[in-house]
Amino acid sequence: MAELRGALIGCGFFAINQMHAWRDVQGARIVAICDRDPERLKLVGDQFGMERRYADAAAMFADGGFDFVDIATTVASHRALVEMAASYKIPAICQKPFATTLSDAKAMVAACAEAGVPLMVHENFRWQTPIQAVKAALQSGAIGEPFWGRFSFRSGYDVFSGQPYLAEGERFIIEDLGIHTLDIARFILGDVASLTARTKRVNPKIKGEDVATILLDHENGATSIVDVSYASKLATEPFPETLIELDGTKGSIRLSQGYRLEVNGPDGATVSDASPQLLSWASRPWHNIQESVLAIQQHWTDRLADGGETSTSGADNLKTFALVEAAYESAASRRVVDIGATLK
Ligand SMILES: NC(=O)c1ccc[n+]([C@@H]2O[C@H](COP(=O)([O-])OP(=O)(O)OC[C@H]3O[C@@H](n4cnc5c(N)ncnc54)[C@H](O)[C@@H]3O)[C@@H](O)[C@H]2O)c1
DSSP: OOOEEEEEEOOSTTHHHHHHHHHHOTTEEEEEEEOSSHHHHHHHHHHTTOOEEESOHHHHHHHOOOSEEEEOSOGGGHHHHHHHHHHTTOOEEEESSOOSSHHHHHHHHHHHHHHTOOEEEEOOGGGSHHHHHHHHHHHTTTTOSEEEEEEEEEOOOOOTTTOGGGGTSSOOHIIIIIHHHHHHHHHHHOOEEEEEEEEEOOOTTSSSOOEEEEEEEETTSOEEEEEEESOOOOSSOOTTOOEEEEEESSOEEEEETTTEEEEEETTEEEEEEOOOOOOTTOOTTTHHHHHHHHHHHHHHHHHHHHTOOOTTBHHHHHHHHHHHHHHHHHHHHOSOEEHHHHHO
């Protein structure tokens, strides 16, 4: 089958990882890039030897010559760009957060469904090697039926120097990072019926919340906690590791700092190393995330080639996005929020 040709919009901080990963993906390559900032367009264009460069996405779509678009801009532009892709019947990948509101996200899913084109949210955290290893251990049946979980991301890492916009929004950690952790909770323990959340802002220099604790009631009866913090000063900085605890009817799983995976079943405990690879273009401590970018982009390419549904399709991601909306609602009202009602 011919190699798929992609176009990337948004040549910012994170798109560098996506461009590197596209060079490693089997079956696809990037043929055009777009950014409204001429400096970013030149920097990424020169670094990756791109000839076709556009300041305006509409002009790039009008010229065509690509099979899919990878939207790597910040959230404000996502709806317009996804709808533009749908109007040209071009399959689209959209970075997280999917949209600014759940109703926008629903409209984007509907636009792509009507156009008959696939839409995937670049929700890469579930593609991390350690997260996949936890899922495989659970699916092996080693711990029986899971009844409790904890998905934890606590850090003091300075994310604001690379992504200054994170300090400026009314919403911060749930929308930016908790969205990944909530998606991991869904990936591991299934969909969520209701939740309760509490938030705090500890860092006085930012606008939004930097600590959140969320209690999830999963549809299968399991209970879990998603706790995220960018205000935690730890002896060994764990960024960007998600730590997981799962208790099941026959045993337990612990993914602890340093990518140590312990699975304790009826026959005893096994300990393994669930470290990600350090890809040639990756750098610590981001290598865990960088490897997952390659994995999700390879997944997209394979599904586009065989016509299958992606793991984090737009429709799937509405259920993660609803948890973000519900967490903010619960933190404000201090009430339990029903996810079915949020999704309606
Ligand atoms: N999945 C992950 O692990 C991960 C990690 C970091 C960031 N992100 C996400 O990636 C997205 C981008 O983040 P970033 O830190 O790279 O932001 P950034 O501000 O560094 O880059 C965004 C780029 O998009 C360009 N842009 C914005 N609107 C545009 C438009 N309409 N047309 C053309 N260009 C446009 C900007 O000029 C900028 O160069 C965000 O949504 C962020 O949440 C994801």
